[in-house]
Amino acid sequence: MHPTSPTTRQPDRNAPTIPVVVLAGFLGSGKTTLLNHLLAHRGGTRIAVVVNDFGAIEIDAMAVAGQLGDSMVSLGGGCLCCAVDGSELDAYLEKLSAPAHRIDVIVIEASGLAEPQELIRMLMASENPLIRYGGTVEVVDAAEFDATRARHPETDRHLGVADLVVLNKTDRIDAAERARIEAELAALCAPGTPVVAVDHGRIDPELLFDRRPWTQPQGQLSFEDLLAGEAADDGEDHAGHVHAGYESVEFVSEQAMHPRRFIDFLDRRPAGLYRIKGFVDFGVPGHEERYEVQAVGRFLRFATAPWGRGEARLTQLVLIGSDMDGAGLLRDLEACREPQPRQVSPESMWGVLRYVARPVPEVRDEDAVADAPFMEEPEY
Numbered sequence: 001m002h003p004t005s006p007t008t009r010q011p012d013r014n015a016p017t018i019p020v021v022v023l024a025g026f027l028g029s030g031k032t033t034l035l036n037h038l039l040a041h042r043g044g045t046r047i048a049v050v051v052n053d054f055g056a057i058e059i060d061a062m063a064v065a066g067q068l069g070d071s072m073v074s075l076g077g078g079c080l081c082c083a084v085d086g087s088e089l090d091a092y093l094e095k096l097s098a099p100a101h102r103i104d105v106i107v108i109e110a111s112g113l114a115e116p117q118e119l120i121r122m123l124m125a126s127e128n129p130l131i132r133y134g135g136t137v138e139v140v141d142a143a144e145f146d147a148t149r150a151r152h153p154e155t156d157r158h159l160g161v162a163d164l165v166v167l168n169k170t171d172r173i174d175a176a177e178r179a180r181i182e183a184e185l186a187a188l189c190a191p192g193t194p195v196v197a198v199d200h201g202r203i204d205p206e207l208l209f210d211r212r213p214w215t216q217p218q219g220q221l222s223f224e225d226l227l228a229g230e231a232a233d234d235g236e237d238h239a240g241h242v243h244a245g246y247e248s249v250e251f252v253s254e255q256a257m258h259p260r261r262f263i264d265f266l267d268r269r270p271a272g273l274y275r276i277k278g279f280v281d282f283g284v285p286g287h288e289e290r291y292e293v294q295a296v297g298r299f300l301r302f303a304t305a306p307w308g309r310g311e312a313r314l315t316q317l318v319l320i321g322s323d324m325d326g327a328g329l330l331r332d333l334e335a336c337r338e339p340q341p342r343q344v345s346p347e348s349m350w351g352v353l354r355y356v357a358r359p360v361p362e363v364r365d366e367d368a369v370a371d372a373p374f375m376e377e378p379e380y
């Protein structure tokens with residue numbers, strides 16, 4: 001099972017793919033609350049949501065219903081990962097990813113009882129060329145942390161596959177308890193997994209996807225537009241808690257980046273660096289394309305595309321995090337620059353190609369690429 005077997009997919013290499021983010025977490029941890037927060041602060045981003053209702057209770061569906069218009073697909077009648085097989089999920093994703101919907105990101109809220117690994121496998125096995133797996137976010141109830149782990153030991157395994165952990169309900173614990181839980185999470189999660197502590201799911205949407213600016217729609221406003229407008233007017237987008245505590249730095253270089261040094265930089269990125277996005281120019285013979293980089297927590301993915309006509313071949317990155325040494329990160333990135341990329345051996349690209357979402361025709365040994373893992377440890 002591999003998502004990018006060269007024989008099964010020949011997507012349009014210029015078409016952007018839609019990231020599919022898995023939102024996991026135990027029952028009542030705050031997934032729906034976080035989802036509603038994302039929807040209310042999405043700016044002009046078009047989010048599709050697959051809500052995975054458990055049992056007969058349509059609480060999640062009702063909680064988000066009005067905000068999604070007809071782009072919501074509610075998978076009633078059971079656990080997504082257990083009761084819905086891969087082909088059924090694919091059918092939903094195909095519907096949501098149809099270009100006519102102009103969806104920017106798809107979020108799947110996994111049932112609190114679901115195994116996120118199963119869902120991740122399904123997404124990575126999907127042959128839909130319009131989507132790509134965009135990482136897994138695990139929501140943790142800070143107040144119920146010990147009790148949940150005691151009753152449901154599988155929680156530890158879920159933490160192990162998360163790319164980003166949201167420690168929610170921090171309003172219900174004190175600072176000492178928070179420090180203790182953060183230390184335990186550091187031991188349970190894969191090394192380098194960022195933990196974002198919040199209450200009521202108020203994370204910065206930019207941690208999960210690129211937010212489009214809100215633009216005034218033409219003509220009659222839909223219910224969805226009105227809600228988005230209200231969210232934009234409430235001031236939270238620009239001040240207050242949404243961005244509080246986060247900082248971002250930008251890196252621009254006219255010089256190409258050395259692939260090995262750049263991958264070393266990414267491998268060593270600190271846990272406080274939650275999100276990296278942008279374009280990279282390696283300029284290595286056979287690999288002159290534009291490499292889009294997306295990192296959400298420890299999830300990392302590159303996608304290649306030709307440079308636009310007249311587009312400057314620059315490396316442009318935005319790094320978002322908290323408690324990070326922005327100046328130090330910029331210095332480290334500067335050290336990745338390579339003045340003579342034409343002299344760099346194409347083999348230096350292997351570390352990058354491990355994370356390329358689509359087959360790269362220039363690579364001679366395609367099998368080696370197809371067998372390479374597309375996520376950092378652990379593999380699924």
Ligand SMILES: Nc1nc2c(ncn2[C@@H]2O[C@H](COP(=O)(O)OP(=O)(O)OP(=O)(O)O)[C@@H](O)[C@H]2O)c(=O)[nH]1
Pocket residue numbers: 025026027028029030031032033034060111112168169170171172198199200201
């Ligand atoms: N005090 C407090 N309550 C919260 C917070 N986040 C969510 N809640 C409440 O916790 C309850 C559960 O939140 P949900 O968002 O429905 O949780 P969920 O993970 O979607 O739950 P399931 O769908 O059952 O898996 C709701 O009553 C929320 O209002 C928080 O940060 N602090």
